[in-house]
Amino acid sequence: MIFGHGGNKTTLSQALGCPVDDIIDMSANLNPLGPPEQIKTVMMENLSAIHCLPEPDARSMTQGFARFHDIDPDTVIAGNGTTWFIYTIPRALNAKKALVLGPTYSDYADACRMHGTATAHWIADAEDKFLPDLEAVSQMAAQADLVFICNPNNPTGVLVEQAFITELLQRHPRVCFVVDESYLPFAADGDEISLIRAGKFPNLLVLSSMSKIFTIPGLRTGFLSGAKPLIDRVMAYYQPWSVNALAQVVIKNIFDHPELIAPFYEKTRSYITREKQIFIDEVADLPALVTVLSHTCFILAELLHHTAFQVCRQVGFDRILIRDCSNFKGLDHRFVRFSLKDRETNLKLAASLRKVLAHD
Ligand SMILES: Cc1ncc(COP(=O)(O)O)c(C=O)c1O
Structure with missing residues (x-):
């Protein structure tokens, strides 16, 4: 496991000697609107669910997801977050060589390492706005049996067209493509781009996290959907009661x-579009900071004269936690990521950045 995922408020609060709740966490990529009211109510009303064993295969919530997306429930599995799938797929598919499109979420490569799957990376350049190149990716995909694509990508926020992925799926029918759509509900045209309903591809698996859009990362819920033969192979590794009772009721x-x-998706998308623009306008005149165009709720930024360590530390003194991206393969000490919150908090971050970046 890599250390240095987002969301470690405890370490910063200990360093500052302040209560954990004083820390504003802009490092974890969650919906700035928080969970829908309905989730809070259902959660509070169903705490007693934990006194009973839940369905061993979380069948009812799986059927709900399948009904919503109009797909066969036998092509979906519910898991203890999408993390469970990321760490199970290389083993279940007995993958020998994986390709990861980066810079991206580290757990794909970590999961491959755990199971002895050799991993190659195709890394997009900042100069290309972190957009992947179809021909170059395709060439490397031909050498792999498993490919991970995060869309929109964490931490760059870059979104690739559906056609980019379907072209790869068609060119490489023997390669399994895992498309992580955990942040797609935040994207303006997320519903059209989603591959969840693209059932005709025998080599496609799609990850859908409930943690991000519904702000319930602690509940640990996510889905894997895709081609039935691949789903069956992952299901062979399924452990009973992987999704806890409360999570099953809520989802x-x-x-x-x-x-x-x-x-709720619509409200989230228009909120993010508006607040992202306001934040970007607010930091636009800072010559030492270049933001990357993001299609989701977080923003990657390049620092021209400072290190991520310096900036995270200084912003930390204002009790704001942002993500130092130097441990993402393909990024380095020049990159930080901010997850947007409400306007007041975003402007507080902008003011804090302004203070730090004013000094060379
Ligand atoms: C791209 C991506 N996929 C998957 C996950 C795992 O989320 P979860 O296991 O909560 O579904 C994360 C968490 O940060 C992520 O950023």
Whole structure:
């Protein structure tokens, strides 16, 4: 496991000698609106669910997800976060050589390492706005049996067209492509780009995290959907009761009320679009900071005269936790990532950055 995921408020609060709750966490990529009211209510009303064993295969919530996306429930598995799938897929598919499109979420490569799957990386350049090159990726995909693509990508926020991925799926029918759509509900055209319903591809698996969009990372829920033969191979490694009882009640309830999901996504998307622009305008005149165009709720920024360590430390004195991206393969000490919150907090971060970046 890599150390240095986002969200470690405890370390910063200990360093500053302040309560954990005083720390503003802008390092974890979560919905700035927080969970929908309905989730909070269902959670509070169903705490007693933990006194019973849940469904061993989380069947009801799986059916809810399948119904919402109009896909066969036998092509979906519910897991203890998408993390469970990321760490199971290389083993379940007996993958020998994986390709990871980077710079990206470190756990794909970590999971491959855990299972002895050799990993190659195709790394997009900052000069190319971190956009992947189809021909170069395709050439490397031909050497792999498993490919990880995060769309939109963490930490760059870059979104690739559906056609980019479907072209790869068609060119390499023997390669399994895992497309991580955990941040896609935040993207303006997320519903059109999603591959969840692209059932015709026999070499596709899609990851959908519930943690990010619904701000429930502690509940640990996510789904894997895709080609039935691949799903069956992952299911062979499924452990009973992987999804806890409370999580099953909450997620089932969400999908029992599909009429609430679309408006919540819409509200989230317009909030993010507006607040992202306001934040970007606020830092636009800082010559030492270049932001990368993001299609989701977080922003990667390049520092021209400072190190990520310096900036995270100084912003930390204002009790704001941001993500030092130097431990992402393909990035270095020049990159930091901010996850947006409410306007007041975002402006507080902008002011804090202004203080730090004013000094060379
Ligand atoms: C791209 C991406 N995928 C998957 C995950 C894992 O999320 P979860 O296991 O909560 O679904 C994360 C968490 O940060 C992530 O950034």
